[in-house]
Amino acid sequence: MSSRVNPVDDTQLPWNEVELESRLRAVSDARYHDRHPFNVRMHKGDLSPDELRRWIVNRFHYQRHIPVKDAHILAKFDTPALRRTWLRRIQDHDGVRDGEGGIERWLRLGEAAGIDRERLTSGAEVLPGVRLAVDGYVNFCRLRPLLEAVAASLTELSAPGLMRTRIEAFEQHYPWIEADGLTYFRTRIEQGGRDGGEALALVKAWARTREQQERAVAALAFKCDVLWSLLDAVERGEPDASGGAP
Ligand SMILES: O=C(O)c1cc(C(=O)O)c2c(n1)C(=O)C(=O)c1cc(C(=O)O)[nH]c1-2
Numbered sequence: 001m002s003s004r005v006n007p008v009d010d011t012q013l014p015w016n017e018v019e020l021e022s023r024l025r026a027v028s029d030a031r032y033h034d035r036h037p038f039n040v041r042m043h044k045g046d047l048s049p050d051e052l053r054r055w056i057v058n059r060f061h062y063q064r065h066i067p068v069k070d071a072h073i074l075a076k077f078d079t080p081a082l083r084r085t086w087l088r089r090i091q092d093h094d095g096v097r098d099g100e101g102g103i104e105r106w107l108r109l110g111e112a113a114g115i116d117r118e119r120l121t122s123g124a125e126v127l128p129g130v131r132l133a134v135d136g137y138v139n140f141c142r143l144r145p146l147l148e149a150v151a152a153s154l155t156e157l158s159a160p161g162l163m164r165t166r167i168e169a170f171e172q173h174y175p176w177i178e179a180d181g182l183t184y185f186r187t188r189i190e191q192g193g194r195d196g197g198e199a200l201a202l203v204k205a206w207a208r209t210r211e212q213q214e215r216a217v218a219a220l221a222f223k224c225d226v227l228w229s230l231l232d233a234v235e236r237g238e239p240d241a242s243g244g245a246p
Pocket residue numbers: 066102152153154155156158159162188
């Protein structure tokens with residue numbers, strides 16, 4: 001009965017764009033993986049060479065699936081201008097010809113850390129939890145509406161700061177990794193900032209109702225969980241090779 005006295009529930013009014021952005025940023029501030037214990041140890045210089053190599057090998061699984069999830073998003077756009085914008089993301093990772101692009105730069109990071117290409121591309125060392133986290137992200141973008149798929153990429157707003165911290169940490173604490181290997185991270189500072197800004201403008205334009213805005217915030221929280229779970233799996237490390245044997 002009381003709901004009839006006040007049929008408009010003020011809490012369901014849409015946030016203005018400033019409020020929406022600050023709610024999105026609050027999610028990243030609280031849940032982005034820069035706070036994950038594995039990243040904290042990485043930045044302090046506490047990772048062993050084996051742990052750092054395990055991260056590089058497993059993160060490659062994420063990198064190689066980013067253009068796959070972007071292709072799912074691309075297929076949802078209905079204008080040439082938006083498709084062009086998203087196509088550029090795919091090209092950033094895949095390059096426009098052999099020997100270029102982010103995936104190639106990650107392979108070079110691996111080589112700089114003493115991991116040969118075959119070890120990375122075979123996928124043989126990808127941990128089960130990493131597979132699940134990456135599958136979760138790709139399938140989220142495949143199955144959820146465009147607004148949520150784009151909102152999930154907004155972790156990139158926080159990525160440039162993390163790239164700067166990581167570059168400094170690598171230079172200071174892990175000098176055994178050849179300096180050229182860090183080109184991936186240097187390139188992502190600019191690309192991540194640009195991509196994050198573009199995605200934020202789209203989310204602000206599309207999320208007009210409170211329900212849509214809350215879905216966008218939830219999508220970003222989900223993505224933070226993906227990145228967090230990935231690092232949980234990397235931190236735990238290899239399942240016992242003899243596990244499951246009778
Ligand atoms: O190393 C990182 O911490 C990190 C984080 C993220 C991110 O925040 O999602 C991305 C990347 N790197 C990255 O390299 C990258 O290409 C990328 C694409 C996306 C995305 O969701 O579309 N995130 C990220």
